[in-house]
Amino acid sequence: MQVLMFCVLLAVISPAFSQTEPAALLWPQQIVYEGAFKFSTSGFGYGGEAFGYYPAGDPSGPNDGYPGSLFGSGYGQANQIAEFAIPTPVISPTKSIGAIPQAATLQSFIDPFSSVPYVQNLGVAGLLYLPAKGSQTSGKLYANLKDEYNSLSGGTHMAWLDVTLNNPNTAGFWRADTFNNVDIARYLLEIPQTWSDSHISGKSIGTGDGSNYGASGPCLLACAPWQHGNPPTSQTVMDAVPLLFYDKYDHIGKKFTEVDWMTGAAWVTYGSRSALVFYGPMMYSMDRCYFYGHYGPGIYPCLTLFNPADIEQVTAGTLQPWAPRWYARKCLDPFFFSKKMPGGGCRFAEDGGYVSGGMAYDREHGKLYVSQMYGNGTDPIIHVFRIDTTVNASESGVKKNNRRMPSLAVFPNPFNPSTLISVPKEYISGESGLQKELKVFNARGELVADLSRERGPSIEWNASHMSSGVYVIRFSCGSTSLSKAVMLLK
Numbered sequence: 001m002q003v004l005m006f007c008v009l010l011a012v013i014s015p016a017f018s019q020t021e022p023a024a025l026l027w028p029q030q031i032v033y034e035g036a037f038k039f040s041t042s043g044f045g046y047g048g049e050a051f052g053y054y055p056a057g058d059p060s061g062p063n064d065g066y067p068g069s070l071f072g073s074g075y076g077q078a079n080q081i082a083e084f085a086i087p088t089p090v091i092s093p094t095k096s097i098g099a100i101p102q103a104a105t106l107q108s109f110i111d112p113f114s115s116v117p118y119v120q121n122l123g124v125a126g127l128l129y130l131p132a133k134g135s136q137t138s139g140k141l142y143a144n145l146k147d148e149y150n151s152l153s154g155g156t157h158m159a160w161l162d163v164t165l166n167n168p169n170t171a172g173f174w175r176a177d178t179f180n181n182v183d184i185a186r187y188l189l190e191i192p193q194t195w196s197d198s199h200i201s202g203k204s205i206g207t208g209d210g211s212n213y214g215a216s217g218p219c220l221l222a223c224a225p226w227q228h229g230n231p232p233t234s235q236t237v238m239d240a241v242p243l244l245f246y247d248k249y250d251h252i253g254k255k256f257t258e259v260d261w262m263t264g265a266a267w268v269t270y271g272s273r274s275a276l277v278f279y280g281p282m283m284y285s286m287d288r289c290y291f292y293g294h295y296g297p298g299i300y301p302c303l304t305l306f307n308p309a310d311i312e313q314v315t316a317g318t319l320q321p322w323a324p325r326w327y328a329r330k331c332l333d334p335f336f337f338s339k340k341m342p343g344g345g346c347r348f349a350e351d352g353g354y355v356s357g358g359m360a361y362d363r364e365h366g367k368l369y370v371s372q373m374y375g376n377g378t379d380p381i382i383h384v385f386r387i388d389t390t391v392n393a394s395e396s397g398v399k400k401n402n403r404r405m406p407s408l409a410v411f412p413n414p415f416n417p418s419t420l421i422s423v424p425k426e427y428i429s430g431e432s433g434l435q436k437e438l439k440v441f442n443a444r445g446e447l448v449a450d451l452s453r454e455r456g457p458s459i460e461w462n463a464s465h466m467s468s469g470v471y472v473i474r475f476s477c478g479s480t481s482l483s484k485a486v487m488l489l490k
Contacts, residue, residue: 210262
């Protein structure tokens, strides 16, 4: 029986890798942090859910290795967009907002959708710039409105506009096939043109949503508005090809939980490597904690990597769109700023999570621009990552990048009746002046033990008076918060 249980557990927790030569894939240690920047305007007002990279933006900017500009979305219940220059990012070891540069505003926030029929203030959830396609004579900025409840007439969600925001010539709204908007109306990404020409008839826009609602996995459909007119008529239902699609009943994505939530996406190709990358909070804990919402213990912002070869099999009909699994993920928690959000839907939960926004990709220069919403008050900050294919994927990312994600060590686990908790040594005497807390919560998020006054490299928690079950140990120091799920067996 013990051998059988071990085999079952191994099957559950072992990652499912595709049978592709690893040299063709992008790996987490090849996504290198370059720093962050903030914005010079307070017009976001809780915005930053969508960003899109514009390669021809800021033409008079410095030759600093960060050409182009970013279009970004404003307040979440308004349809506003602005354009920003990209400054050289700075790494702040102390996570100081004052130490990172400001991005200059190139075009102020404006609503470019006011002239479009049937528009409502829903918020912009996806942005993507593409050069001229089909019979277009200029490049277009594509936008998804956050129409998760089919509020617009015909359940539409997508539009395009010119990059001059005060004269945008906006056209829309359209929808991708007849799928529910809760699955398709958030992030936008560029599908590499050569790949889309070979496999999906040139449909090079990916649109999707990775919100939970039980779907447990990001959805992605390929479409091409220019194949339906220049522009398509209002309320056009566009042909779309499902590349990833997980539903909440029969086709739940493996290696996802109900609280995972993808808010940005990019199809990364750089050198000989590629990956379909999704961005958003993911659950790391043994305790799936649905009732915590997206900010409970063990939930961290992540980049989640899928194998493009699996997507190719979906288009060929040899894999179902709910079959692909991510092969690697990169936790972004060590890079994020400011205080975490409170503990979701459980009023007792003190651990929290960061709020993920949009993500933009500069394909030519291999840059990912990741939005951390509320990173600077009500404004987002942008974290910049460089794709570095010179990093050997077999090497430790810790050794190569001199970075390590801190973690709690708990032994034994499972335990009865006591266990030793080891805090990372850099927090025992480091970060002088910052308050340190070590607390234990039960599976309902209730505080059951406060060990904050205990000192030493290892701290004992005696749970002889507690009932069997899963508990979450949380350590916090300054902007760092670490969680570990443990099991008490009696």
